[in-house]
Structure formats: C-alpha cells, structure tokens
Amino acid sequence: MRLLIVEDDAEAAAYLVKAFREAGHVADHAPDGLEGYAMAQGGGYDVLVVDRMLPRMDGLSVIRSLREQGETVPALILSALAQVDDRVKGLRAGGDDYLPKPYAFSELLARVEVLSRRRSAPTSEPTSYRVGDLLLDRLAHRVTRAGEEIVLQPREFRLLEYLMKHAGQVVTRTMLLENVWDYHFDPQTNVIDVHVSRLRSKVDKGFEHPMIHTIRGAGYMVRDTAR
Amino acid sequence: MTQLADGRTADATQPSGRLRFLPHLVRTTAFKLTAIYLVVFAAFAIFVLGYVAWNAKNLLDDQIRSTIDAEIQGLAEQQRLGGIRRLVQIIERRSRGPGASLYLVTTPLGERIAGNIEALPPGTLDRPGESEIEYARSSEALDQTNHAIVRVFMLPAGFRLLVGRDVEERERLRVVIKRAAAWSVLLVVVLGCFAGWFVARRVLKRIDGMNDTARSIMAGDLKGRLAIAGTGDELDRLAGNLNAMLDRIGELMSGMQQVTDNVAHDLKTPLTRLRNRAEEALRTAQSPEQLRAALDGAIDEADGLIRVFNALLMIARLETRQISDSMAPLDLAEIVDGLSELYEPLAEEAGLTLSASVEPGLSLTGNRELIGQALANLIDNALKYGKPEGDAPATVAVTARRVGDMIELGVADHGAGIPEADRSRVLERFVRLDQSRSKPGFGLGLALASAVAHLHGGAIRLADNAPGLDVVMSLPVAPPPVDRPLFEAPAGSTSQPDAAGFQSA
Numbered sequence: 066m067r068l069l070i071v072e073d074d075a076e077a078a079a080y081l082v083k084a085f086r087e088a089g090h091v092a093d094h095a096p097d098g099l100e101g102y103a104m105a106q107g108g109g110y111d112v113l114v115v116d117r118m119l120p121r122m123d124g125l126s127v128i129r130s131l132r133e134q135g136e137t138v139p140a141l142i143l144s145a146l147a148q149v150d151d152r153v154k155g156l157r158a159g160g161d162d163y164l165p166k167p168y169a170f171s172e173l174l175a176r177v178e179v180l181s182r183r184r185s186a187p188t189s190e191p192t193s194y195r196v197g198d199l200l201l202d203r204l205a206h207r208v209t210r211a212g213e214e215i216v217l218q219p220r221e222f223r224l225l226e227y228l229m230k231h232a233g234q235v236v237t238r239t240m241l242l243e244n245v246w247d248y249h250f251d252p253q254t255n256v257i258d259v260h261v262s263r264l265r266s267k268v269d270k271g272f273e274h275p276m277i278h279t280i281r282g283a284g285y286m287v288r289d290t291a292r
Numbered sequence: 293m294t295q296l297a298d299g300r301t302a303d304a305t306q307p308s309g310r311l312r313f314l315p316h317l318v319r320t321t322a323f324k325l326t327a328i329y330l331v332v333f334a335a336f337a338i339f340v341l342g343y344v345a346w347n348a349k350n351l352l353d354d355q356i357r358s359t360i361d362a363e364i365q366g367l368a369e370q371q372r373l374g375g376i377r378r379l380v381q382i383i384e385r386r387s388r389g390p391g392a393s394l395y396l397v398t399t400p401l402g403e404r405i406a407g408n409i410e411a412l413p414p415g416t417l418d419r420p421g422e423s424e425i426e427y428a429r430s431s432e433a434l435d436q437t438n439h440a441i442v443r444v445f446m447l448p449a450g451f452r453l454l455v456g457r458d459v460e461e462r463e464r465l466r467v468v469i470k471r472a473a474a475w476s477v478l479l480v481v482v483l484g485c486f487a488g489w490f491v492a493r494r495v496l497k498r499i500d501g502m503n504d505t506a507r508s509i510m511a512g513d514l515k516g517r518l519a520i521a522g523t524g525d526e527l528d529r530l531a532g533n534l535n536a537m538l539d540r541i542g543e544l545m546s547g548m549q550q551v552t553d554n555v556a557h558d559l560k561t562p563l564t565r566l567r568n569r570a571e572e573a574l575r576t577a578q579s580p581e582q583l584r585a586a587l588d589g590a591i592d593e594a595d596g597l598i599r600v601f602n603a604l605l606m607i608a609r610l611e612t613r614q615i616s617d618s619m620a621p622l623d624l625a626e627i628v629d630g631l632s633e634l635y636e637p638l639a640e641e642a643g644l645t646l647s648a649s650v651e652p653g654l655s656l657t658g659n660r661e662l663i664g665q666a667l668a669n670l671i672d673n674a675l676k677y678g679k680p681e682g683d684a685p686a687t688v689a690v691t692a693r694r695v696g697d698m699i700e701l702g703v704a705d706h707g708a709g710i711p712e713a714d715r716s717r718v719l720e721r722f723v724r725l726d727q728s729r730s731k732p733g734f735g736l737g738l739a740l741a742s743a744v745a746h747l748h749g750g751a752i753r754l755a756d757n758a759p760g761l762d763v764v765m766s767l768p769v770a771p772p773p774v775d776r777p778l779f780e781a782p783a784g785s786t787s788q789p790d791a792a793g794f795q796s797a
Contacts, residue, residue: 150618167598169591220633246634250665251599254672259637282588 066181068092069108071101071127072116072143081114084170085177098122105131110138111181114173117144117155125158132159139180143168152249171283175235182234194229197289199268199276201229210268210276220245221264228277228287237284261285322495326488330481337476345469349462353441356457357422360443363393364455368445376451380406387430392458394427394440400450409454417452420444427456439463498527502534514542554722555604558735559597566593603736607721610662610743618661624654624692624699627664632690635671642675643686644705650692656699656769658748663701663767666744669737670703670763677761678705684759698750698766706760715754741765 068090072078078094085092093110095101098119105113105127113131117124128140142160144151155163161183162176194201198211206222208215217225223245228236238257242248261277269275274290371379376397383395387408396407402417411428421444426437442456502518509516517538518531573586632648639646667690674688684706691702710718717723719742722735741763742752750767 153618165602169595246630248630248634248664248668249661250668251602252634252668252672254638254675256634256638259641260634263637282591 066090066111066178067109068112068114068177069095069101069105069110070114071095071098071105071119071124072114073097073119074116081170081173085174088174096120098124098127102127102130105138106134106136111184112177113138113140114177115140115142115160117142117151125155125160128159137184139184141173141176141180143173169282171235171280172237172239175237175240175284178234179231179236179240182231190230194226194232196229196232196276196287197274199229199287199289201226208268210272215267217264217267221260221267224260224264225268225287228285232287232289235280235283235286240284320492320496322488322492326484326492329488330484333480333484334477337480338473341469341473341476345466348465348469352459352462352465356441356459357443360422360441360455360457364443364445364453367453367455368447371447371453376447376449379447379453383407392460394429394442394454394456394458396452396454397447398452398454400452402452405451407454409456412454416442417444417454420446424459425456495527502527502531509538514538514545551721558722559600562593562597562600566590566597569593600736603740604721607736607740607743610740610747618659619657620660621655622658622660622663624656624701625650625652627660627667628690628692628701631664631667631671635668635675639675639688642679644675644678645685645687646671646675646690647687648690651694654692654694654699656748656767658767659744662744662747666741666765667701667703669741670701670765673737673763674703674705674707674761678707680706680759681708682759694769695766697769699769701765701767702762704757704760704762706757709756709759709761710754712756718754719752738763 068085070078070081070085070092072081072094073096075096078096082092082094093104093108095104099121101113101115101119102122113128115124115127119127122130124142124144128142131138131140139161140159141162141164142155142158143164143166144155145166151165152163161180164173164176190203192202192204194203200209201222202208203226208217208222208225224241227241227244239249241257241261242250242252261279265275265277269277276287276289278286278288278290280286367379367382370382380397383397383406386393387395387406394407394409396409396412396417397405398417399405408430409427410430413425413427416423416425422441423444424439424441427440427442428437439459440456441459442454445453445455447453498519498521505516505518517535520528520531520535522528569586569589573583573590577583577586628648628650632646636646671688671690678688680686687706689702689704691700691704693700693702718735719738721739723739738752745752745765745767748767750765752763752765755762755764
C-alpha cells in the first residue's frame with residue numbers, strides 16, 4: 066500500500082513513516098498542506114493521512130480541493146480537535162475517516178488498511194462473505210459454519226458481518242463501536258470485548274480452529290487458520 | 293537677554309500645560325453635558341426675552357398710534373369748528389407744553405405755520421398716513437435727532453397737519469431688555485458652569501474611584517469591590533452589577549482552581565504508577581517478554597490518561613458551549629434500546645438484568661453522540677455500582693418518558709445508592725465516593741453527563757430508588773438554547789430555556 070502522510074510535525078511524521086514501513090507499506094511525507102495537495106494529485110496513493118491543521122493550506126481544504134477535482138483517493142483526517150462536531154466537519158469536507166489525536170498507531174494502521182482495501186474492493190458489496198468454512202449470507206441473514214447453522218442476534222450478525230467484510234484485517238474496538246453501533250464516544254469499559262466474546266462463543270465453540278482472533282493491543286481479526 | 297528668553301519660555305509653557313489638561317476635561321461626559329445644557333438654556337433665555345421685547349414694542353406702538361389717532365380726531369374736529377386759525381392756536385399752545393407729543397401745521401407748500409418740529413425728512417408731509425421718521429425738535433439743536441411715529445392729515449385747502457409721538461420710551465425699553473438679556477445669558481453661563489463643575493466633580497470623583505478600584509483588582513486585589521454610595525442611582529446599579537460580575541468571576545476562578553488542583557492530584561496517581569512500572573521493568577525484567585509486558589502495561593496506563601484528558605476537554609468544551617451546529621431531532625427509542633443492547637452483555641457479566649422501556653414516539657432535539665455518551669456513562673455507573681447487597685432485585689432499569697415539556701431519561705439500580713449529602717457533589721469532576729475508590733474510573737462519568745444535560749438546557753438529578761440510585765437526566769423537548777448567558781444563575785434556572793437560538797454559539 067502506498068501512503069501519503071501530510072503532517073507538519075516532523076517528529077510525528079517521521080514516526081509514522083517508519084511505523085508504516087515496518088508494517089510493510091510505502092509511506093511518503095509532505096510537510097505542509099500545499100505540498101501535500103500537489104503530491105496527492107495524480108500521485109497514485111492508496112490512502113492519504115492528513116493532519117487537520119497544516120501550514121499554507123489546512124487539511125480540510127486539501128481534501129475538499131482534491132474531491133472537487135474528482136480525486137477519490139480515501140483520506141483519513143488526524144486531528145487534535147477530538148470533538149463531536151469536528152468529526153462531522155471532517156467527513157463533510159470529503160474525508161473518509163477521522164481519528165482524534167492522540168491515537169494508538171495500531172488504530173491508525175487498522176483504519177488505513179481498511180480504507181485502502183475499500184479502494185481496491187468492488188464498489189457493490191457482495192451478497193455473502195466466506196471465510197474458511199464460515200459463511201455469512203447477507204440476503205438470507207443466515208450464518209453457517211461447516212454447514213451447521215449458527216443462530217445470531219441482529220447485532221451479533223452485524224458484528225460478524227463487519228468482521229468478515231474485513232477478514233484478514235485488524236478491526237479495532239472503536240471501529241466496531243462506530244460501524245456496528247454507530248457511536249463515536251469512549252465507552253469507558255470493555256463493552257465491545259464482551260460482545261465479541263459472546264459472538265466468539267457462538268461461532269468458534271466446538272470447532273478446532275478459531276475464526277475470531279484477538280490481536281493484542283489492537284483489536285480483532287477474522288481469519289481462517291485451518292489451512 | 294537671557295531673562296527675556298526665560299520669561300518667554302515660562303510664558304510659553306504655562307498655557308500649554310493648562311492646554312494639555314483641557315482636552316481631558318473636554319472629553320469628559322460631564323463637560324459635554326454641561327456645554328449642551330448651557331447652549332440650550334442660553335438660547336432659551338434669549339428667545340424668551342426677544343419674544344417679550346417684540347410684544348412690548350408692539351404694545352407700545354399700538355398705544356402710541358391710538359393716542360395719535362385720538363389727537364388727530366380731536367384736532368380735526370377743532371379745525372372743522374373753528375377753521376385753520378383755531379387749529380393753529382391750539383397747536384401753538386400744545387407745542388409749548390412739555391411731553392412726547394409732536395405737532396406741525398403747514399401751508400400747502402410745506403411752510404411751517406405752527407408746531408414743535410424743526411426738521412423732518414423731506415417728503416414726509418406728502419405722504420398722508422402713518423410713518424416712522426427721524427426728526428428734530430424746535431427747542432433742540434438741529435443735529436440732535438429723535439425717532440417718532442407720526443401721522444400726516446390733509447386738511448381742507450391743502451393745509452397739512454402732522455401729529456406724532458416720540459418713541460424714546462420704546463428705545464429705553466429696548467436698552468433695558470438688551471441689558472436684561474446680557475445679564476441673564478451671563479447668569480446662565482456662570483450658573484451652568486458652576487452646576488456642570490459640581491456635577492462633573494461629583495460624578496467624576498465616583499467614576500475615578502471605580503477606576504481606581506478596577507485598576508487595583510486588575511493588579512491582583514481580587515477581593516476588591518466597587519464602593520456603593522447607597523443612593524440607588526445608575527452609578528450604584530452599575531457598581532452593583534460589576535460587583536456581582538466580579539463575584540461570579542471569583543466563583544468561576546475558584547472553581548477552576550479546584551478543578552486544576554483535582555486534575556493535578558488525580559493524574560499524579562496514574563502517572564506515578566506508570567513511572568513505577570517502567571522503573572521496575574528496567575530494574576527487574578529478565579527477558580524481552582517481561583519487558584514487552586511492562587511496555588504494554590505502560591501503554592495501557594497512558595491510554596487511560598489520554599481518555600481522562602479527552603473527557604476533561606469534552607466537559608470543558610460542553611461547559612463553554614463550543615459544540616455548535618450539531619443538534620438534530622433524535623429518536624430516543626433508538627438511543628435507549630441501542631445502548632441497552634450494547635451494555636446488556638456487560639450487565640449479564642456483572643450478574644445484573646438490564647431492562648429498557650421507552651414511551652412510544654419520544655423524540656427531542658439534541659446531539660445523538662452526546663446524549664448517547666451521557667446515557668452510556670449512567671448505565672456504566674449503574675453496572676459498576678448497582679449490584680444489590682440484600683434481596684433487592686438485581687436489575688438496572690433504563691427508562692425514557694415525557695413529563696410536561698421535558699423528557700426524562702432514567703437509569704435506576706438497586707445498589708448501595710448515594711447518601712443524600714453526597715448527591716450534588718458527585719456531579720463534579722473527579723469526585724469519587726470512598727466505596728467506589730476500588731473500582732476503575734476517574735470520577736468523570738457523571739460530570740460529563742451533567743455537562744451534556746446542561747448543554748441541552750436540562751439537568752441531572754439523583755434520587756433515592758429505595759434501595760439504590762435513580763439517576764434522572766431531564767432534557768427539554770424544544771430545541772435547546774445555547775445562547776444562555778455564560779453567567780447563568782446556579783441551581784434550578786438551567787432547566788428554563790430562554791428564547792435565544794442555538795446557532796449563535
């Protein structure tokens with residue numbers, strides 16, 4: 066994955082470039098909004114990581130200008146303004162995701178990987194997801210594992226659906242709260258973990274290979290470990 | 293030579309020193325008011341006197357005219373009875389007497405036959421009727437002229453009769469009124485200046501006092517207050533309001549001080565823990581795995597701190613109403629059911645039953661994220677502290693119902709509850725009761741929920757659930773005002789929204 070990091074704080078940018086390279090990605094850095102805008106235009110990047118406050122041209126303007134030119138590269142906005150309406154403003158400007166500072170790198174990495182996958186994935190969502198012997202039929206609202214039906218509550222279904230949609234990718238707890246429950250606040254407790262462990266007890270119990278994996282310090286991942 | 297130069301400089305500096313003071317005086321409100329009053333009153337005095345003078349002149353002129361008319365009537369009568377000879381006799385007799393009356397009888401060619409007028413402007417006698425002229429009396433020098441109102445009357449056979457009256461009286465009146473006008477204007481100016489000086493001195497003295505106090509408060513004397521004279525006038529009211537403002541600022545500052553102290557104190561504990569962990573790992577860790585575990589622990593600790601800061605920032609922003617443009621109609625059933633469903637597994641883990649009941653069709657205008665966060669905090673608290681001790685049902689009930697113009701979101705448990713004395717305290721930042729110290733948390737959940745309620749024009753109240761705690765967040769149905777004054781009266785008034793709009797925040 067090719068990334069462009071538009072960030073004026075040199076130290077933070079260097080850390081991000083290094084961390085993304087360690088994670089196996091190619092990351093370029095632009096130190097201000099104007100340069101970031103120029104590099105993003107036709108730069109062939111998979112994802113932009115744009116700080117909201119930048120010299121010469123602020124992050125939201127960079128994204129808005131790119132969108133006006135028909136540039137669809139997914140953009141994640143980083144912001145020290147971690148409040149409710151800032152997220153709305155960011156998304157309204159054409160951003161695809163929003164992460165308040167300070168953030169865990171694992172969170173940023175997980176979100177960026179999901180964004181880049183979205184770009185390469187077909188636009189229309191498939192009617193079913195399959196991971197190993199686990200099958201989720203979105204139309205019939207049915208989940209089977211090795212042919213056996215698993216009965217899920219509606220929310221559990223949506224949880225599994227989101228995890229399977231991003232199979233092979235790390236999905237963080239906040240991403241689950243945002244995408245499955247549509248809340249962006251800090252739930253304070255391990256409320257997501259409890260839901261996942263419930264789901265896990267239905268999906269993985271009695272099977273040799275677990276599907277739902279806990280990624281320490283990051284989140285969860287659905288992956289077929291049978292092979 | 294030097295003396296002259298010295299004298300000059302002395303003369304030159306003295307007025308300029310006074311002049312430097314003048315602009316200051318001219319700028320004062322008292323001076324401006326005095327000047328306006330002076331001009332208005334002087335104009336008024338001049339107008340009144342002018343009006344009086346004009347009327348008096350008219351009156352005198354009328355009197356003179358009617359006297360002249362009467363005399364001409366009488367003389368014409370005499371002439372009719374006794375001819376021109378008799379007229380001349382009468383006029384000669386009258387002319388000798390003193391007084392303001394003027395007489396003249398002439399031949400058709402204008403030669404004087406009798407009378408006490410020596411000189412007239414040429415042509416006067418050719419104009420019958422009334423006119424105002426300059427004339428000279430026979431008894432006086434020719435160059436001394438007087439003013440008179442005269443009337444010329446054509447007698448039979450071309451003789452002319454002129455009767456008039458000197459208007460010296462009128463002139464005297466004019467002089468008197470002129471003098472009166474001058475004096476009254478002078479008096480108005482003098483009295484006005486004095487009154488202005490008096491008022492200015494009185495008001496300026498009090499304002500200077502206020503300025504001095506304000507300066508000393510700005511310099512750090514935060515306990516200082518403006519003096520109130522007790523007269524109940526506008527300056528007193530101003531001082532009273534400013535004092536109330538200072539009191540409020542003082543309260544806010546001490547509140548802020550307290551919060552800062554609390555933040556410092558409550559963050560010291562996790563920071564110390566973080567530091568100790570790192571130090572211990574450095575000292576004792578034998579393997580990379582142990583170091584890794586210690587680092588993981590440190591990151592968890594740091595994440596906790598970040599969450600505290602985020603919550604604090606959010607509370608601060610809610611309190612200063614920096615959330616704008618994010619209010620929308622909300623479906624409360626969706627929020628309550630969604631959150632109950634989110635926390636239900638957690639409740640089960642804690643051995644509690646979470647139930648939700650929402651009156652159908654409830655909606656209000658608000659921020660979904662914030663109300664969701666607030667309700668989540670309340671549910672989270674209930675799950676943490678709501679485990680019953682006796683045989684009370686192990687339930688946490690989340691309810692939403694409409695009471696008048698308010699919607700009440702309630703979270704009721706049957707746990708230990710909160711003693712009445714502590715109920716208002718727990719809404720403050722970092723306040724944790726002793727029995728909760730052992731549980732995770734920073735004491736920000738209720739404070740955040742309370743800030744959210746206030747932002748929406750509502751409030752949080754804690755009630756006894758006998759046993760347990762019933763936390764009720766009441767929010768107005770109507771669009772909440774955010775433009776309430778920053779210095780809102782504490783307690784109670786927050787639930788009364790005013791008419792101001794939300795966008796202006």
